[in-house]
Amino acid sequence: MHADFFLRDAVAVAADLLGAHLLVDGVGGVIVETEAYRQDDEASHSYRGQTLANAPMFGEAARAYVYRSYGLHWCVNFVCERGSAVLVRALEPTHAVDAMMARRGTDNPYKLCAGPGNVCKALSVTGEMNGLPIHEPPFSLALPIVPTPVARGVRIGITKAVERPWRFAVQGSRYLSKPI
Numbered sequence: 001m002h003a004d005f006f007l008r009d010a011v012a013v014a015a016d017l018l019g020a021h022l023l024v025d026g027v028g029g030v031i032v033e034t035e036a037y038r039q040d041d042e043a044s045h046s047y048r049g050q051t052l053a054n055a056p057m058f059g060e061a062a063r064a065y066v067y068r069s070y071g072l073h074w075c076v077n078f079v080c081e082r083g084s085a086v087l088v089r090a091l092e093p094t095h096a097v098d099a100m101m102a103r104r105g106t107d108n109p110y111k112l113c114a115g116p117g118n119v120c121k122a123l124s125v126t127g128e129m130n131g132l133p134i135h136e137p138p139f140s141l142a143l144p145i146v147p148t149p150v151a152r153g154v155r156i157g158i159t160k161a162v163e164r165p166w167r168f169a170v171q172g173s174r175y176l177s178k179p180i
Contacts, residue, residue: 003062003135005143010036010084015152015168017078017086019144024123025137027099029113032173033090035155035166039083042160046083056131057085064139066120066130073117076125078134078141089167090114092175093122115177153180 006013014036022028037044045054045067056065056079065077065085077085091113093100100122101107113119120126134141149171154162156178169180 003060006061006078006080008080010038010080010086011166013078013080014086014166015150016143017088018150018168018170019146019148021094021140021142022088022091022123023095023140024125024129026140027096027123028140029091029094030170031088031090032092032170032175033088033177034168035087035089036168037077037085037087037166038081041164041166043155043158043162043164044084046085050083057083059131060133062134064125064129064132064134066125066127068127069117074120074125074127075116076120076123076129087116088119089116090169090173090175090177091119091122092170092173110174112175114175118177151180 014034017031017034020031022031039046046057050058061079063079065079069075077087079085093112100112104122113122151169151171152165153167155167169176
């Protein structure tokens with residue numbers, strides 16, 4: 001996977017990431033839900049400019065931007081063009097499913113990686129991975145060979161710019177955080 005894939009508008013990248021295989025230390029699955037965030041977007045962490053916390057969003061493309069949501073859950077994003085990133089919202093678990101179930105304390109495959117906090121807990125993503133290249137260990141990302149049917153809707157879990165249709169999902173997937 002080449003970093004140039006991410007040197008594009010986050011909205012395009014978010015749709016194109018559907019069907020990609022994401023592994024962290026050999027644990028993971030197929031990306032089935034994403035959300036795009038750009039610097040001109042009031043809901044984006046980069047909207048008010050660069051800070052120490054959001055610095056990876058202003059750095060090199062194809063790096064992880066990992067942050068805590070409400071001080072509780074880690075969330076992983078992939079940095080795109082300057083000030084933009086794609087949030088990984090859900091995976092269809094395919095690799096080391098038993099390890100993910102143990103980490104999450106659930107045996108329901110449909111809820112295992114449904115939601116950005118659940119993705120990170122299942123894959124053991126932490127703030128220590130913030131800024132790491134996503135094309136090098138512990139990450140492994142393989143783009144889909146065949147285009148995936150895409151459903152599009154408004155983002156969820158935010159209070160600003162909620163009308164933007166920048167949430168993408170594999171059409172018909174049962175592994176989403178919420179239906180589109």
